[in-house]
Amino acid sequence: MHFTSFLEEGRLTVALTGEIDHHCAKSYIQAIAAKIEAYTPKVCVLDFQEVSFVDSSGIAVVINALRNMTQIEGQLLLTGIAPQPMRVFQASGIDKLVEIKEAVS
């Protein structure tokens, strides 16, 4: 697992990298929860630009981040999603639960 994050005017951006599967999902879930708890942002952006693959473990990462943000009455955004992760998010219906911006075509 490798990710970077930055906070700007109440907006937390977490840039995920590589392939998100069950092997690394738990670390991502815990790391994102810790960042949200530490900064209590109004908006959290999960940036998937550097993510080349996700399976259903990636759905759990998004659902957990959504739960964390809902608890503090904040908003979750997804951005930079490549076609393969997009197909997984669409098959699971998560694209209807979370706002997705700037999908990569």
Add this chain to the structure above:
Amino acid sequence: MKFDNYMILDFPSKSSNEAFARSAVACFAAQMDPTLEELGDIRTAVSEAVTNCIVHAYPEKLGNITLRCRILKDNVLDIVVKDKGVGIADVEQARRPAYTTGGNERSGMGFTIMESFMTNLEIISKPGKGTTVHMRRKLLRRQ
């Protein structure tokens, strides 16, 4: 059953083998000239099936996973993922979207994704004996 080519892999249920398994199948399927989307779908479905073995079939200890791929006629990729783990008591319930026994870290969408990304999905399971997931994907021939 007539087939053009096959490969068989045996590996322990370590989560680091999830990436290995889906990559190995993608490399094998490359000879069928798949589109990027087809290859992505196959990698995802294999990842789900292998993850199920790791998380559910062998919850306490490592066990063996067998992965077999065959290329059948008419450009069909046939994939079998087999374990000798705890098995599934109620397969219909396990197939239901969002059903999981894996807690917050799991989404319960594994079988739903295998179903929607593959042409066929069959699950044979016996509690205490293990589970076999049999999937097929027909690849479109490109001009």
